Amino acid sequence: MAEILLIKGNEALAEGAIRGGCRFYAGYPITPQSEILEWMGKRQAEVGGVFVQGESEIASVNMVYAARALGVRSLTSSSGPGFTLKQEGIAYWVSAEIPGVIACVQRYGIGDGFIGAGQDNYWQAIKGGGNGDYHLITLAPNSVQENMDMAYESFELAEKWRHPVLILSDATIGQMIEPCEVRPYKEYDKDQLDWAVKGTPIGQPNKIVSDVTYIEPIDEWNEYYLNKCRKIIETEQRWESIHVNDAEICLLAYGISSRIAEGAVRKAREEGIKLGLIRPITLWPFPKKAFSELKNCKALVTVEMNMMGQFREDVILYSGNKYPTYAITTAYKVPKIDDIIAFAKKIIAGEIEPEEVF
Amino acid sequence: MEKVKLNVERCKGCYLCIENCKIGAITMSSYTNRNGVVTIQVDQNKCVQCGNCYTMCPDLVFEIL
Amino acid sequence: MARKTAKKAPVIMKCENMFCAGCGHSIFDRILGEVLTEMNIIQDTIICSDIGCNHQFQYSMAVDVVMPPHGKMGAALTAMKRVRPNKYCLTIAGDGGAYAIGLGETMSAATRDENVTFFVMNNTCYGMTGGQLAPTTQIGQWSSSTPRGRSIEEHGRDFDVVKVMKNLDIAYLARTTITSPSEIDKTKKAVRKALEKQRDGKGFSLVEVLVPCPTNWGMSPVKAMEHIKNELVPRYEMGEIIDK
Structure with a gap:
């Protein structure tokens, strides 16, 4: 065992x-x-x-x-x-x-x-x-x-x-x-x-581990x-999808935020709100293949612990900017499940403010 | 008898060999190598094979035979 | 007066070097090549390259090389020796790499008494970038970033590794030069001794070699050697300073 x-x-x-x-x-x-x-x-x-x-x-x-x-x-x-x-x-x-x-x-x-x-x-x-x-x-x-x-x-x-x-x-x-x-x-x-x-004996090619600048023809190396x-x-794209297929609003979160986001998806579903979650396991390469699972999505929401929505920028980029994309940014605080659900309800009600770009 | 073998194509023209040849066996030559350097020559008769030229040469021009 | 044995380029020197005419690096590299060949340790040697003119040894010497960022040889050598303790781990460093940007790593390796070897080429300037002020630039000396000459008021005092390392518990500290065949012989002995200290597990060794940079000093190679003899050697403590 x-x-x-x-x-x-x-x-x-x-x-x-x-x-x-x-x-x-x-x-x-x-x-x-x-x-x-x-x-x-x-x-x-x-x-x-x-x-x-x-x-x-x-x-x-x-x-x-x-x-x-x-x-x-x-x-x-x-x-x-x-x-x-x-x-x-x-x-x-x-x-x-x-x-x-x-x-x-x-x-x-x-x-x-x-x-x-x-x-x-x-x-x-x-x-x-x-x-x-x-x-x-x-x-x-x-x-x-x-x-x-x-x-x-x-x-x-x-x-x-x-x-x-x-x-x-x-x-x-x-x-x-x-x-x-x-x-x-x-x-x-x-x-x-x-x-x-x-260490290489004389007569065999010696090895150099070095900044490539010095040893390779640069065009070939590039x-x-x-x-x-x-x-x-x-x-190498890896991700985890939770209730993504029928999600109307799909959360994207990694690390500790993804644990909270997953909780929000489960609780929202109990209330009849179709939340889903794409959780990137690799952040680079970004798991852009995951977006093909979305069938009914109206908006994307990142959940991340910073002020400026850093992760949101990549979500827009890799999703091809096909969906309105928002960020729940909580800086130094771990996000809360109820805040995520409240944010999703606002999007559905059309009450959300346009996202700031810094 | 050849006492010192030269590969003057390697010479970069620092002339530290001339300066350090105590018996004056090394002098400027009239040959310009592929680097565009006016190279040196050795009077094989004068040479005593002390090895100073080999020791001072940064570019491995000399081989003491 | 004639030598009994032939004197020719050691087998480790695989091709022509890329240094300027009369450069001290090229003379030192051959000295090191001779010692590695005579000690029969080429296959057991890994050289940690600095970045700067000094790194060009790797084009003309058939030896394994690891090249970390500029000046970080103290850190890299520490790791290299600890993961492969049977290899000789050494660096051919510049004075800028070892004493300015990498001073922290150099001193930390020395204070830990790591069993590694530094050969520092002191040419009192940054050669590759065009002869700017280095820690070793002498008071009064012109450099391309101190066009009125170095002054204590404007640029601070110069760095002397012997003053800094004299009281450390290290195995070997020496300063030599390459201005004449006899000085080159002394350098070669110091190089060998430093590597023997490493072989015997005695600890940190450092040999500083005063070398010319005719290009950036604006001197002929012959004049540059005289400059070392007349201007630098009298200001410095020379020879073996620590030998444990």
């Missing part, structure tokens, strides 16, 4: 990574993700891996770059301004095709911000964050179990595409305790990948890279 732990979301994420073969972790303390760092400090020693508490987020992200370049499954994690500091390093991962994994446990606010939950890292997380044309393969867990499972699978996903994976969690998921089924240990040999740097991204978009 599978082992079930009653465990914090952050700890589940760290343990999922360990079980998935992560044998290098570097990070820096920042609330609300420090449990990942602490768990790794204990567990890497137990499984024969390496734990380094870096002198900064910048150092940590580059440690992961180097450890991964040498073949080892590697993770870093952060939140808020710490995630910002890692952006330069992540852009280098993309350019050098380093399949590193990073977890961002979102906290609310601009700059230092606050230590509580938020979903206002969306633009930064999904629209690049560093310089250049890129998106990270982004997984959005909405439970402690998914924190574990996504961390567990993230290394293979990153290796499959030689592209970094971001686990975009948040303070609520990270700090809450839920039962969580533990996955079996995966074996991983750091020498198994042929591109990994291990074409290769775009095709890779197209394949990721085609292959």
Whole structure:
């Protein structure tokens, strides 16, 4: 029988990574993700891996770059301004095709911000964050179990595409305790990948893991890279649909907001209001295939914990702007089921104000 | 007897070899290589194979035989 | 006076380099190549590249390379050595990378006494971007971003790695130059010793090499070597400073 732990979301994420073969972790303390760092400090020693508490987020992200370049499954994690500091390093991962994994446990606010939950890292997380044309393969867990499972699978996903994976969690998921089924240990040999740097004898071609700028013919690389991204978009879209087919108003939410949105759908249905929910599991690639399930939809509503409706912009973009699209934005507060239902009723009654665009 | 072998196509014209050849066996030549550099020449008779030219050359022009 | 053994380019130097005429990097790269070849550790060496002129070693040397962002070698080497402790993990860094943008990472690797090796090419400027002010630019020295020369009032004092690292618990600290065959011999010995410290698990080693940048100094290569000898060497503590 599978082992079930009653465990914090952050700890589940760290343990999922360990079980998935992560044998290098570097990070820096920042609330609300420090449990990942602490768990790794204990567990890497137990499984024969390496734990380094870096002198900064910048150092940590580059440690992961180097450890991964040498073949080892590697993770870093952060939140808020710490995630910002890692952006330069992540852009280098993309350019050098380093399949590193990073977890961002979102906290609310601009700059230092606050230590509580938020979903206002969306633009930064999904629209690049560093310089250049890129998106990270982004997984959005909405439970402690998914924190574990996504961390567990993230290394293979990153290796499959030689592209970094971001686990975009948040303070609520990270700090809450839920039962969580533990996955079996995966074996991983750091020498198994042929591109990994291990030292080369004279006479064999030496390996360079570097910013692509310096080693590849740029036009060929660009074409290769775009095709890779197209394949990721085609292959990796994941989502969960709840009562979407007959929904008159379809909610879109990820992470902790999607838990509340799901509650709103069930309660609204009891009242006879046809709410549905598309819950993206991958934020990039955005699960635009999900929109084809809508048959009777009059409006889309995002539920998100920020002020400006960051996620709404992408919903408009990926739905082809076919539906009036609104956002319920709750900033640092977790949304409430009744507020979502009240918002839906207003739309049906035609009382809703046109959406602001910032 | 050839004491030092040259690959003057690599020469970039820094002339650190001339400066460091204590017996004056290296001088400017009249040859301009594919880099557009006026290269150097070695008087093989004068050369004592001290290796200073090899040691100072940034561009691996010299091989002491 | 004649040498008994042939002297020719070590096998690790696979092709011509891309440096300017009389550049110190190209001389240092060959010195390092000789040491790696003589110690027979090419297959066990991974070089962490900085970004700047120094990174061009990777086009002419047959050795494995990891290139993180500019200056982050202290962090990258820490990770590299810890995940593959049997490899020699070293960097050929610039003074701007190691002492300015990457000073935090360099110092953190040193204070942790990571078992890695830094070779820092100090040419007192940012070479690749056109000779701007570096931490190592001397008081009074012209740079392209200090056209009236560096002054303490306007630009602050210059950086001296020996003053900064002298009292750290590290394995090896040396400063050498490459202005003559005998100085090059000293540099080669220091390079070898630093790598032997790493081999023996002694801890952090750093060799700073005073190298010329004739292009940005506006001097001929011969004059640039004289400049090091006459202007830089007298201002600096040279030789082996820490040898544990």
